[in-house]
Amino acid sequence: MYNTKILGTGSAFPEQELSNHELEKVVDTSDEWIRERTGILTRRKVSEGEENSDLGAAASKKALEMAGLSAEDVGLILYCTNTPDKILPATACIMQPKIGAKNAVAFDLNAACAGWVLGLSVADQFIRTGAYKNILVIGAEALSRFINWNDRNTCVLFGDGAGATVISRAEKNEESRIYSTKMLSDGNYESILDIRFGGSRFPVTEERLGQPGQYIAMNGREVFKFAVRALVDRCCEVLKESDYMVDDITWFVPHQANIRIIEAINKKLEIPMEKTFLNVHKYGNTSAATCPTVFDEAVREGRVQRGDLVLFATFGGGLTSAASLIRF
Numbered sequence: 064m065y066n067t068k069i070l071g072t073g074s075a076f077p078e079q080e081l082s083n084h085e086l087e088k089v090v091d092t093s094d095e096w097i098r099e100r101t102g103i104l105t106r107r108k109v110s111e112g113e114e115n116s117d118l119g120a121a122a123s124k125k126a127l128e129m130a131g132l133s134a135e136d137v138g139l140i141l142y143c144t145n146t147p148d149k150i151l152p153a154t155a156c157i158m159q160p161k162i163g164a165k166n167a168v169a170f171d172l173n174a175a176c177a178g179w180v181l182g183l184s185v186a187d188q189f190i191r192t193g194a195y196k197n198i199l200v201i202g203a204e205a206l207s208r209f210i211n212w213n214d215r216n217t218c219v220l221f222g223d224g225a226g227a228t229v230i231s232r233a234e235k236n237e238e239s240r241i242y243s244t245k246m247l248s249d250g251n252y253e254s255i256l257d258i259r260f261g262g263s264r265f266p267v268t269e270e271r272l273g274q275p276g277q278y279i280a281m282n283g284r285e286v287f288k289f290a291v292r293a294l295v296d297r298c299c300e301v302l303k304e305s306d307y308m309v310d311d312i313t314w315f316v317p318h319q320a321n322i323r324i325i326e327a328i329n330k331k332l333e334i335p336m337e338k339t340f341l342n343v344h345k346y347g348n349t350s351a352a353t354c355p356t357v358f359d360e361a362v363r364e365g366r367v368q369r370g371d372l373v374l375f376a377t378f379g380g381g382l383t384s385a386a387s388l389i390r391f
């Protein structure tokens with residue numbers, strides 16, 4: 064059995080920006096409401112012709128560069144997204160030639176916003192058993208393509224972006240590892256955060272075209288309650304299993320959906336906000352991309368050091384929640 068290490072990180076965002084003030088012109092909302100209820104000031108949006116897999120490829124190249132690896136060293140590409148380039152084939156396969164990872168098998172993982180933490184855990188299993196040595200786990204979204212710009216309950220929340228991580232086998236003398244990951248889904252809540260049309264249950268027909276079911280719909284209040292409850296539970300479970308206390312954590316990396324959700328979780332777990340990485344104000348909720356992008360920022364700023372104890376926690380459509388405790 065081998066230990067797992069995050070060897071490199073990278074992120075990429077579209078250039079096009081959409082501030083709260085610009086949204087005021089699109090829908091009945093205000094900068095003040097969005098700031099106070101979500102903490103979001105602005106977000107990024109893909110341009111015409113720009114693809115989810117373009118963002119994933121750009122983030123992956125940066126992560127590989129940091130890891131000191133070439134794309135040909137990658138054995139597996141796990142692309143975590145719920146806004147794929149196409150229904151078929153996997154966005155992982157569409158991205159693969161964009162980086163030249165010709166020795167890799169590539170597939171997608173859809174666990175909505177929780178995707179990247181689940182992807183980290185899947186990669187961990189392959190590394191532990193020795194099946195693969197270097198795995199790219201990407202969390203990337205082009206959510207703006209699935210936004211109903213008439214729905215103020217959702218259109219102010221989301222943004223586009225990609226975070227990539229190179230997950231590799233740790234050397235014997237290194238302390239890097241993943242101590243524990245806890246994940247849980249409750250499919251009874253499938254309808255409180257979804258995109259109804261476009262799959263095989265409700266294929267897009269002429270009648271359905273342009274209807275709200277083609278876009279993201281959400282019961283925000285219910286998701287909020289679930290998020291706080293579930294994340295506190297998952298975090299307590301990983302800490303218990305790995306025999307660490309909250310005070311031992313160097314850094315907390317929560318899903319960046321809403322600053323109020325993060326503050327509520329921190330309060331319940333008694334994690335100081337100073338130990339918490341945040342980028343929700345700059346990018347909004349980028350779904351599967353939030354944890355790997357905010358972590359990449361912290362790595363590149365030199366805030367996270369090798370040996371730090373890092374707690375990741377996330378939730379999303381499904382509803383699914385997950386937490387993972389790692390030694391960086």
Ligand SMILES: CC(C)(COP(=O)(O)OP(=O)(O)OC[C@H]1O[C@@H](n2cnc3c(N)ncnc32)[C@H](O)[C@@H]1OP(=O)(O)O)[C@@H](O)C(=O)NCCC(=O)NCCS
Pocket residue numbers: 091092093096097100101176215216217219256281282283284286287320321348350378379380
């Ligand atoms: C969506 C969310 C920000 C709404 O905040 P809230 O404090 O729960 O607000 P409510 O839903 O209670 O709505 C309060 C009022 O604001 C209005 N409102 C909603 N969006 C608005 C907007 N963008 N601008 C102005 N008013 C808005 C509502 O219509 C409602 O008005 P009403 O009382 O007249 O019906 C919050 O519920 C949330 O963040 N939920 C979790 C969402 C999430 O994280 N999703 C992603 C999961 S991965």
